[in-house]
Amino acid sequence: MNNTKEQKLEAFGRLLDIMDELREQCPWDKKQTLESLRHLTIEEVYELGDAILDNNLDELKKELGDVLLHIVFYAKIGSEKNSFDIADVAHAISDKLVARHPHIYGDVKVKNEEEVKQNWEKLKLKEGNKSVLSGVPKTLPAMVKANRIQDKVAGVGFDWETPDQVFEKVKEELQELEDAKNNKSQKEIENELGDVFFSLVNYARFLNVNPENALERTNKKFIKRFGYIEDKAKENKKSLHQMSLDEMDVFWEEAKQND
Structure with missing residues (x-):
């Protein structure tokens, strides 16, 4: 699928029009606030993450649409508060990308990806960040947070x-x-x-x-294998409590062969 730039802009404009209509006419959409959408957005991002790990491109397209809807929704509420709109959001991230990529939009030379990351952290400090770690969200899951912390301090040479x-x-x-x-x-x-x-x-x-991805893949693998044991227990008209650990181990090894 290779839509032209004009087609992409048209599609995005359609979404903006639909958002305007829903915010004006739909009882549920009219009721939503920044706070009420927050937990829903977090759920949508996790669903997007699942689609990525499953390498399900059809599902990925759907989940990206859900996340995009939330971005448009927040921007709509921002415009109602006379604070910002979707154009301001797009310009803000564009300005940041240009500023953070002086090796593309300026005369800075870099040798590799690592130097790009180091320059990124230096620029963030120049922009006013009081600490290298100030950009790590407090509410991140612990493993994701640990990974971000280590990645950021490595960017300034503490590694x-x-x-x-x-x-x-x-x-x-x-x-x-x-x-x-x-x-x-x-x-x-x-x-x-x-x-x-x-x-x-x-x-x-x-x-x-990525440790989060690695652990989640193991979670999914364990769930699949344990589900196989449950299915085999039903086939043998047994409950899991009635099965010995040795019996379950046999089915576990069978499940591993089916991975």
Whole structure:
């Protein structure tokens, strides 16, 4: 599908017109506020993430539409408050992209992707950010937040040099967790387990693996395999409680063969 630029603008204009009509005529849409939409937007982004991990392009197109609708909805409410509209949103991100890419729109030279990331963080500090980490949302899930924190500090040079160094740190943290399990309080055990997770997230970054995606793929794999065990239990007219662990392990291995 290769729509022309004019067709793309026409399609976006159609969406803006529909949003105007719904906001004026639909009881549900008229009632919505920035706050009421927030949790729905978060759900839509997670559904988009699922479509990406499943590599389901048809579903991806639908979920992108849902997210785009929310962006247009927020901009519509912003215009009603005489604060901003969708044009202001588009211009703001365009201005930011131009400013953050001096190697494209200016005379800055870069050698690779890493230098682009380092320049990005330096520019953010010049724009007024008080801290390299000030742009990390407080409400991010813990694993995503850890990944963003490590990525940002690496952008200003606070980083390990090799994956082997990071893996040694993982082993060190695991040993500290084991020591805490034997000799420390529950709070200390929790602290050490947090350090293990944080070091593993860092190791994932050095392996060029997104830890959130990796864990979610494992979640999906486990759900599929366990569902296979449940189906086999029904075929044998048994409940899971009636099955031994050895019986379940047999079906688990069968499920692995079907991955």
